[in-house]
Amino acid sequence: xxxxxxxxLVWGLFGWYGAGVVLPLxxxxxxxxxxxxxxxxxxxxxxxxxxxxxxGLLASEPWAARSPSTIPLxxxxxxxxxxxxxxxxxxxxxxxxxxxxxxxxxxxxxGRASIPLLGxxxxxxxxxxxxxxxxxxxxxxxxVWELMSLLSYFLVVTEHEQAEVRYAGLFYLIMTHVxxxxxxxxxLIFFQGVGSFSFDTFRHPEQPLPEGMKTIAFLTALIGFGxxxxxxxxxxxxxxxxxxAPSHVSALMSGVMIKTAIYGLVRVYFDFxxxxxxxxxxxxxxxxxxxxxxxGVMYALMEHDLKxxxxxxxxxxxxxxxxxxxxxxxxxSFGLKEFAALGLLAGxxxxxxxxxxxxxxxxxxxxxxxxxxxxxxxxxxxxxxxxPWTGLFFLIGAASISALPPTNGFVSEWLVFxxxxxSFQIPDLLxxxxxxxxxxxxxxxxxxxxxxxxKAFGIAFLALPRSSHARHAEEVPMPMRLGMGxxxxxxxLLGLLPMVVVPLLDRVVGPFxxxxxxxQVVALDGWALAPVDVQFASISPPILAAMLIVGALLxxxxxxxxxxxxxxxxxxxxxxxxxxxxxxxxxxTGFVQPIKQVFSTIYRPTVKLETEFLEESRYFxxxxxxxFHIEPVFQKYLYDPVVMFFSTTADRLRVIQxxxxxLYLAYIFVTLIVLLLFxx
Amino acid sequence: MPxxxxxxxxxxxxxxxxxxxxxxxxxxxQRRLSACVDLFAVxxxxxxxxxxLVAFLTGIHHIYIAAALTVIxxxxxxxxxxxxxxxxxxxxxxxxxxxNVPSGLLICGGLVMLAFFITQPIIPLGFLLTRDSLAIALAxxxxxxxxxIARKKAVTQVxxxxxxENGLFLGASAAAxxxxxxVELGVFFDVLVGAIIIGxxxxxxxxxxDSVDTSKLTILKE
Numbered sequence: 052x053x054x055x056x057x058x059x060l061v062w063g064l065f066g067w068y069g070a071g072v073v074l075p076l077x078x079x080x081x082x083x084x085x086x087x088x089x090x091x092x093x094x095x096x097x098x099x100x101x102x103x104x105x106x107g108l109l110a111s112e113p114w115a116a117r118s119p120s121t122i123p124l125x126x127x128x129x130x131x132x133x134x135x136x137x138x139x140x141x142x143x144x145x146x147x148x149x150x151x152x153x154x155x156x157x158x159x160x161x162g163r164a165s166i167p168l169l170g171x172x173x174x175x176x177x178x179x180x181x182x183x184x185x186x187x188x189x190x191x192x193x194x195v196w197e198l199m200s201l202l203s204y205f206l207v208v209t210e211h212e213q214a215e216v217r218y219a220g221l222f223y224l225i226m227t228h229v230x231x232x233x234x235x236x237x238x239l240i241f242f243q244g245v246g247s248f249s250f251d252t253f254r255h256p257e258q259p260l261p262e263g264m265k266t267i268a269f270l271t272a273l274i275g276f277g278x279x280x281x282x283x284x285x286x287x288x289x290x291x292x293x294x295x296a297p298s299h300v301s302a303l304m305s306g307v308m309i310k311t312a313i314y315g316l317v318r319v320y321f322d323f324x325x326x327x328x329x330x331x332x333x334x335x336x337x338x339x340x341x342x343x344x345x346x347g348v349m350y351a352l353m354e355h356d357l358k359x360x361x362x363x364x365x366x367x368x369x370x371x372x373x374x375x376x377x378x379x380x381x382x383x384s385f386g387l388k389e390f391a392a393l394g395l396l397a398g399x400x401x402x403x404x405x406x407x408x409x410x411x412x413x414x415x416x417x418x419x420x421x422x423x424x425x426x427x428x429x430x431x432x433x434x435x436x437x438x439p440w441t442g443l444f445f446l447i448g449a450a451s452i453s454a455l456p457p458t459n460g461f462v463s464e465w466l467v468f469x470x471x472x473x474s475f476q477i478p479d480l481l482x483x484x485x486x487x488x489x490x491x492x493x494x495x496x497x498x499x500x501x502x503x504x505x506k507a508f509g510i511a512f513l514a515l516p517r518s519s520h521a522r523h524a525e526e527v528p529m530p531m532r533l534g535m536g537x538x539x540x541x542x543x544l545l546g547l548l549p550m551v552v553v554p555l556l557d558r559v560v561g562p563f564x565x566x567x568x569x570x571q572v573v574a575l576d577g578w579a580l581a582p583v584d585v586q587f588a589s590i591s592p593p594i595l596a597a598m599l600i601v602g603a604l605l606x607x608x609x610x611x612x613x614x615x616x617x618x619x620x621x622x623x624x625x626x627x628x629x630x631x632x633x634x635x636x637x638x639x640t641g642f643v644q645p646i647k648q649v650f651s652t653i654y655r656p657t658v659k660l661e662t663e664f665l666e667e668s669r670y671f672x673x674x675x676x677x678x679f680h681i682e683p684v685f686q687k688y689l690y691d692p693v694v695m696f697f698s699t700t701a702d703r704l705r706v707i708q709x710x711x712x713x714l715y716l717a718y719i720f721v722t723l724i725v726l727l728l729f730x731x
Numbered sequence: 732m733p734x735x736x737x738x739x740x741x742x743x744x745x746x747x748x749x750x751x752x753x754x755x756x757x758x759x760x761q762r763r764l765s766a767c768v769d770l771f772a773v774x775x776x777x778x779x780x781x782x783x784l785v786a787f788l789t790g791i792h793h794i795y796i797a798a799a800l801t802v803i804x805x806x807x808x809x810x811x812x813x814x815x816x817x818x819x820x821x822x823x824x825x826x827x828x829x830x831n832v833p834s835g836l837l838i839c840g841g842l843v844m845l846a847f848f849i850t851q852p853i854i855p856l857g858f859l860l861t862r863d864s865l866a867i868a869l870a871x872x873x874x875x876x877x878x879x880i881a882r883k884k885a886v887t888q889v890x891x892x893x894x895x896e897n898g899l900f901l902g903a904s905a906a907a908x909x910x911x912x913x914v915e916l917g918v919f920f921d922v923l924v925g926a927i928i929i930g931x932x933x934x935x936x937x938x939x940x941d942s943v944d945t946s947k948l949t950i951l952k953e
Contacts, residue, residue: 712888712945713829716880723876727849 057114057131060103064181067096071174075167082166086157089170093150093177100143100181107136108555115187124248125194130187133559134322138184138314141403144541145307145410146177152414152534153299155527159421160297164209173300176202180303183311189238189248196234199311200227200279203304207296219288219295226288230278234315237271240264241323253323265324269332272319273339280312282373283343284685286366290350293365294358294426298417299534301358305365306410310402313372320376321395321563326383330482333380340377341489344370344496349653352503352646353681355639356426357416360507361409364452367496368405372398374489375467381482382473383564389571389583390473392564396556396572397466403552404459404545408451411538415445418531419511422524428510428639432517437524442512444535449504451542454497457596459545462580465590468493469582502646510639517633547593550577640679647681655682740788741863747781748867748901752843755874755894759835762825764886768813771890775805778897781864785904793912794904800919801900809893809926816930817886820937830881839874846870864905871898883944885933889926896922 071092075085107114113132120127131139153173157166179199186192204227208220238248244260245252260268278285289309293301316336320328347366354360379394418441419434420426435442451458454465471493474486516522526532545552550573557569574581579591624631647654659678665671707718754774761767779801786794817823830838846869854862875898878891896918903910910918940947 713880713883716876720873720876720880724845724873727845731849731852 054114057103057106057110058116060099060106061116061129061131061185063099064096064103065178067092067099068174068178068181071096072171072178075170082161083158085167086154086170089167089174090150090153090157093153093170093174094147096174096177097143097147097150100139100146103131104136104140104143107131107139108133108558110136117187122190125190126188126249127191128187128249129182129185130250131185133562134314134317135184137399137403137556137559138310139181141310141406142177142180142184142307144403145303145406145538146180148410148534148537148541149299149302149414150177150534151537152302152417152531155530155534156297156299156417156421158528160209169206169209169297172202172206176206176300176303180308180311184314187250189242189250189253191248192250193231193235193238196311197231199308200224200231203296203300203308206300207292207304209297209300210295216295219291223288223292226278226285230275230285233271233275233278235275237268237275237319240268240271250318250323254325265328268319268324269328272316273336276312276315276319277339278312280309280316280369280373281343281366282339282369283346283366284689286343286347286363287683287685287690289362289365290354290359293362293413294356298358298413298420301361302410302413302417305362305413306406309365309369310406313369313376313398313402317376317395317399317563320380321383326391326563328380328384330381330384330479333377333382333384334482334485335377336373336380337377337485337489340370340373340375341492342370343367344374345492345499346653348496348499348503349650350681352499352506352643353654355428357419357428357431357507357511358413358426360428360503361412361416364412364500364503365405365409367500368401368409368452371464371467371493371496372401372405374398374493375401375463375470378467378470378474378486378489379564381477381486382470385477385479385482387476388564388566389568390470390476392557392560392566392568393466393473393572393583394470395560395564396553396568397463397470399556399559400466400549400552401460401463404451404463404542407538407541407545408448408458408460411444411448411535411542412452414531414535414538415441415448418527418535419524421527421531423518423520425518425520428507430518431511431521432633432636433513433515434521434524435512437521438512438526440532441527441535444532444539445512446508447539447542449508451546453501453504455501457543457546457592457599459542462546462549462592464493464497466580466582469588473582473587499646502643506639506642510637510642514636515633517636547596549573549580549592553580655684656680657682737788740784743784744781744788744905745863745867747777747784748864748905750777751781751871751897751901752867752874755871756836756839758890758894759839759874759878759881760832762832764817764823764825764884765814767887767890768810768817771813771893772806772810774894774897775801778901779806781901782904782909785908789908791908793915794909796912797900797909797915797919800915804919804923805893805897808923812926812930813886813889816933820933822884822886825882825884825887827883828881829883835877835881839877842873842877843870846873862905864901868898868902868905871895871901874898885929885936885945888945889929889933892929893922893926 071089074092075089078085078088080088110131113130115128115130117126117128150173153170157169160166160169176199179195179202182195183192183199186195204220204224207223208216210216211220240260241253242248244258244264245256274285281289289305293305296304320326320332344367347363347368347370351360351363351367354363375394375398377394379391379398382391382394416426418438419431422434422438422441423431447458451460454460468490471486471490474483477483477486553572554569557567557572561567568583571583571585572580574585574589578594579585579589581587581589626635629635647656657680661676662672663674665673751774754770754777757770758767761770779798782794782798782801786792786798828835847866850866850869854865872895875891875894878894879888882888882891900918909915936942936945
């Protein structure tokens, strides 16, 4: 019964996405209809995917289907276990919102890009991401993984007439292929151990892999999937590619696509390797997570391109997710099953939360771009009045990413904190010390994220418009508001109802940790959350939210009751006699100046101030020019040398590439003859 | 007593193959493009005859179809396409070559010896009556390839390519009494499409460089 339902749903899902790929290209219609058709199909696919995810999470047994192929070692096998179902749900939720949003957003590409092609690629991208999650065969996984990378590349270069977009696309393409190469190595290690690409045989090898091989598989998977996820120092492509893509695609790439890498890591470490690993693996993951979280948010602070800023925040949040998973791995190695489950659960909770609020924020950034035609925050300002809905949704997203109650980011970050603080149970002094230090870094990350979004929201939405773009901005069309509103409400629901989410996540984590902790985490009849032990700590998001509301109302009542008479006076703000204009506003650069000073060792800023004085007197400046850059450390010291090496080698090898057809034919001819002579 | 004994049959197949090889040398020696196309058409007719002979001797019917298709596509359709290209572009002669005709012929002679030398250990292992043709088939392929390198005009390069294909066909008939029909059909289709594409490409080349000399393509390099 359930199997039949799952089967229908899977076919429905691929049917809708398939239709979305083919129909916009196939049928002749005006671009408005094609837009509706493409993104309508994607939205229906997303809805079916949500149902499929829920069914898969609730199912008692994994569902699998397979179809052989004529290519050796390749089987089109798909499998829906709770882990896959959870990620399908995440992808579909974000996909649904992004599709609805796209109906409005894609309109402004009319004339600049082919809308049917964009819609078709969008559907293909969603479909390939879902297939990556469902694939149950290593070969098949790699094919759909590559498909996902290529389709996202094509989507990134939608506006390929701009040189920077082409550069971003190329950068992304190279990085993702480097990553894929490492994933292939990891899978080949499993393959040579068992002689088959089926995930089932990876899971239950006849003889376990030798330790050395396991370690190589661990590292290659971390690098390979880490490149896609954007861990430091492999994160450099994110701030290029995510801003370059159309915003609804950035929302999916940043919100969901990088999560497929988290899926891959959990699948390899906990499923294939069965959770049997030395403690230092978890420590490496933890370290990578902590560094990514901190550096991600620090670089985000210095960004004034709203979408680049969000891209750096993806690095940060991937770091937070890895902190949870890394803590889980460490606990697993020491046999502390409950805590291992808690860490993993916290990481996965943050995965879906980040998918929701990051997609929401990218859609919000897209709305600002749609309304003002610029991504530079210094040109925004005062948009809350002109775009109240976008402002509200962006605020909810900003609160979530800054982990403020009562939003979802708060709950999952709290769980990550708790799992880090449980380290006193570990019988190893180093880990006892390191986990709380990671917790401290996470705390610093949280504070900086709050500062960053105070900047982003404040500069963009408050005060006076800083440019004519912002002055003439208008609220975005209905579908765009609908897409953002959907994600904003999901963000709030995930934050208010963790007692519903946690048992579902427990079903995901349970098979790997071999323990169920739902009853322990959801304490006090579902009103509170506790990190396994209710005595250690507990928190109740709904009560917290209620208190916030009651507190605010109480404050208002008190103010009204005892605040005396409210006198309204209208007048200009006094500015010491100077006319207050947008030029006197706090700039985004100015806002982060203190932080820049404090962390100048990390940023290595170069500041250039040129002043041109009046000829009459050196006391009056005619013009001032202020330039400020932070040093792109990773690009300068890690990537540039590698790029240099390859381009010089390529230049040398170019001699044999003379461009002559005859020479090329002669190469082939000589090779053929030499080989034939060898054969004799 | 059958009309043709296996011994005579095999001799006849060898004769047909030898005629194919002869036309190859003709193509290498010929400077006039339209004559090259004619020679190719003649070669294709010889190929069809040899294939018919093989079909008759072995009683494998689908080779008849392949032979008929050879005549239609390679002896009629493709030469027409090529001649039209030649007429329209008004290139009649190959004036400058990478390798001149006499040394080209010498090299081709060397290639034939090489082909016989390479196939020498294989041929005695075969038991088909067409087995001797394998060496000739290889020689034809090598000569076709060499033509592509030696000549500069796109049209002659197409002919070189098609000659290679003829060699391949002969090789398949010689070594295995032809490939399965579906493969043959696929190959014919490929060759036809290939010829059409190269015809268009030659036009484009002519438009872009005012010449069909493929060595001009080096300009495309940065």
